[in-house]
Amino acid sequence: MTAVTSPSLLEVLRTRAKSSGSAPAFVDVRSGRQLTYDALHATALALAVRLRTHGIERNSVVALVANDVTVFPLLAACSTLGAQLAVIDTSLHPLEIAANLDHADPKLVIASGELASRLSGSGRPAVDLASFTAPPDANVPSEEPASGQSRLIIYTSGSTGSPKGVVLGESALTANARSVASTYELSEADRLLCVLPFYHMNALMITGWAPIVAGATTVVAPLFSAATAKSYWATVAEYGVTICSLTPSIMSALLKLAEQDPPGPLPATLRLIFCGAAPLRADLWKRFQDFVGVPVHQGYGLTETTCWASMTPPLRPSSDEAEQERLFETVGVPVDCEIRVSSTDKSTDDLVFGESSRAGSDEGQEPTAAEAIPVGEVQIRGPLLMDGYYRNKAATRETFTSDGFLRTGDLGYFDAHGLLRIVGRRKEIIIKNGINIVPDEIDGVLRHFPGIAEAKSVGLPDDVLGELVCSVCVTKEGVAPPRAAEIRRFVREHLAAFKVPDRIVFAGHIPKTPTGKPRTGEIRRIVNGELADELLSRLDTWKFKRAHPSDRDQILERFQTGLLSGQGITFVAYWGCGRRESLADPDREALERLREFISLADRRPYAPSKLVLICTDVHAAINGKGQALAAGYFGQVGDYARRLGFDTVWLSELWTRAGQDLQAFLAGELKPSESTGVSFEQVRDELVERAEKHSDVHAAEEAARMYYDACQLDAVAVQHAFEDAVFLTYNGPAASFTLPRLPTMYIYSYKRKRTEKPWFM
Incomplete structure (x- = not known):
């Protein structure tokens, strides 16, 4: 490959026109149009003339509101004038497009078809793309005007708030294009296939300036969608594509489609797959690479770094399987830049890898397997960096360090092989289908929906989309949750369709930090069920349990309900009465153990866990325990329990709330209308044996029958009072007929592997 070192984009096109003139630079499948390198260069010169006729000069802003290959000669044309080109996302809501144009304040807007008419009608200086790029009436002067320095402005978000325009100079564009082209030869x-939009940097660079620098051809197909997915591999074959540029969501969709309708042997022309715009999971990476049979390479970068700052390096022919495995879940190595992992707590030194180290040596640091390389913020320095944010000096200052590194907001580390691994994001950007979505935009709209008091949107993992938009909404007091369809319709009236929440969850609160900032990570873990599962896993261990829970899924559901509502998780448990009048060590030890158990599910301050001890005075009465004895013992239990943060209630109180009269029961006038599903005859012998040990008044047979009937009435009363709770018991699953009809966890009593009830000890 002949390297192109020209700093100007116009010079890049001129050089390519001389060496590859009649070769196609772009083949547009959508229109059937082919643009050679000669035509690409000539178009740039013609557009420069037209820009001048519209008064475009140095530092003027031209806005392009279209997904078209014209973006490349138009940016080169701006180079002749030192003008700036703002590329606007056409998939945005009209209000967002207007907000971006207001911020860019262009002297000329170039848009396609109806959009041009609408923008012109709103008083903007808009022209139609087709007429603006039509062949000139006269020959374009062959002599090129002196080259200026153009700048590209890419907006990283639409905006009901403040738009953020990333300004990229020609030197950054050409430097990054050369890096990609040379790294992958x-x-x-x-021939590269483009199914991504040119208003995002991935397509602009990976299937734009990088192949232009190399003299390659880009085949421009319709944007990837469910409608075009089935013809994807046919397009690859028809146009002899050698490199596909994809996103993780597209890869996932192609794999699913292949499972339903195998495409047959893939084209032999294919040699590489590029993946960018969103993190690529190792499992998807491996599966897709096995499917296509060619290497898949991932790059990492931001709009602020032009495109890819790090890239997974091509493997040598002699590379073994272990070397390939090491690449998965990494984003490769720095290419023509420095990447620093800056310690977040400053307990360790910053580490710099790349073309030069902080000490000014010619080579970056080399890691060793023995090094403990810490996680920190990923920071980048090099010629690929943006000039700054358009008309936002404050944001620019905050983004750059004093020594010129760009703060990415991402957390990562270099492994022992010098490969960069990204482990999280400080920023809360949602990456859906490779497109960055700022959740604050969605939340701002949601808060204007009638009846919604608070909202927080987060990204949740999705096999197809990469991340889906999940909006957690808190309604105003006394307002019933509105229909999700109504909320989506409201958002769609204000924002682009891809920003409309995919999932809407109603909650009783938004978890916040002490300073009032939403706990985004915690919110995400709550709504995707991860936190509920983690909390149950803490409790469902053999340190506490004597048997597996009765219904794990139902328990998870109740954990989830408690976390979302902000009420926390409620546990209830019976506490009985033996012959002792006062608290003893086994009681205290068992209560302390319960506190340890409950604390593992506590998420204070926003979702505290709670335990309610139900003092079973009804059972004590059946067994003939005196009222004074029971009152004295339960009183001491209650005092100790309250010191540990527990609530207590007497079982007879629950009976009363449920409309059940204890005295009528003791007199034989109240019988249960339903049972737990196990008849008395089935458990008679077991209950009689218990009654012989504990009943001081009634004959064993009579006490056993009374206890059985009481348990059926207990179940109704407890269910009535604690329908969303999880029940804890020292009994085993065989005694479930004595328990309330609640999901149940079977636990040890005062210590591990001890099942004796402490009140009987």
Whole structure:
């Protein structure tokens, strides 16, 4: 490959026109149009003339509101004038497009078809793309005007708030294009397939300036969608594509489609797959690479770094399987830049990898397997960096360090092989289908929906989309949750369709930090069920349990309900009465153990866990325990329990709330209308044996029958009072007929592997 070192984009096109003139730079499947390198260069010169006729000069802003290959010669044309080109996302809501244009304040807007008419009608200086790029009436002067320095402005978000325009100079664009082209040895023989929009940097660079620098051809197909997915591999074959540029969500969709309708052997021309715009999970990476049979390479970067700052390096032919495995879940190595992992707590030194180290040596640091490389913020320095944020000096200052590194907001580390691994994001950007979505935009709209007091949107993992938008909404006091369809319709009236929440969850609160900031990570873990599962896993261990829970899924559901509502998780448990009048060590030990258990599910301050001890005075009465004895013992239990943060209630109180009269029961006038599903005859012998040990008044047979009937009435009363609770018991599953009809966890009593009830000890 002949390297192109020209700093100007116009010079890049001129150089390519001389060496690859009649070769196609772009083949547009949508229109059937083919643009050669000669035509690409000539178009740039013609557009420069037209820009001048519209008064475009140095530092003027031209806005392009279209997904079209014209973006490349138009940016080069701006180079002749030192003008700036703002590329606007056409998939945005009209209000968002207007907000971006207001911020860019262009002297000229170039848009396609109806959009041009609408923008022109709103008083903007808009022209139609087709007429603006039509062949000139006269020959374009062959002599090129002196080259200026153009700048590209890419908006990283639409905006009901403040738009953020990333300003990229020509030197950053050409530097990054050369880095990609040289790393993967792009050449005139390559054909890259583009199914991504040119208003995002991935397509602009990976299937735009990088192949232009190399003299390759980009095949521009319709944007990837469910409608185009089935013809994807046919397009690859028809146009002899050698490199596909994809996102994780597209890869996932192609794999699912292949499972339903196998495409047959893939084209032999294919040699590489590029993946960017969103994190690529190792499992998807491996599966897709096995499917296509060619290497899949991932790059990492931000709009602020032009495109890819790090790339997974091509493997040598002699590379073994272990070397390939090491690449998965990494984003490769720095290419023509420095990447620093800056310690977040400053307990360790910052580590810099790349073309030069902080000490000014010619080579970056080399890691060793023995090094403990810490996680920190990923920071980048090099020629690929943006100039700054358009008309936002404060944001620019905050983004750059004093020594010129760009703060990415991502957390990562370099492993022992010098490969960068990204482990999280400080920023809360949602990446859906490779497109960045700022959740604050969605939340701002949701808060204007009637009846919604608070909202917080987060990204949740999705096999197809990469991340889906989940909006957690808190309604105003006394307002019933509105229909999700109504909320989505409201958001769609204000924002682009891809920003409309995919999932809406109603909650009683938004978890916040002490300073009032939403706990985004915690919210995400709550709504996707991860936190509920983690809390149950803490409790469902053999340190506490004597048997597996009765219904794990139902328990998880109740954990989830408690976390979402902000009421926390409620546990209830019976506490009986033996012959002792006062608290003893086994009681205290068992209560302390319960506190340890409950604390593992506590999420104070926003979702505290709670335990209610039900003092079973009804059972004590059946067994003939005196009222004074029971009152004295339960009183001491209650005092100790309250010191530990527990609530207590007497079982007879629950009976009363449920409309059940204890005295009528003791007199034989109240019988249960339903049972737990186990008849008295089935458990008679067991209950009689218990009654012989504990009943001081009634004959064993009579006491056993009374206890059985009481348990059926207990179940109704407890269910009535604690329908969303989880029940804890020292009994085993065989005694479930004596328990309330609640999901149940079977636990040890005062210590591990001890099942004796402490009140009987």
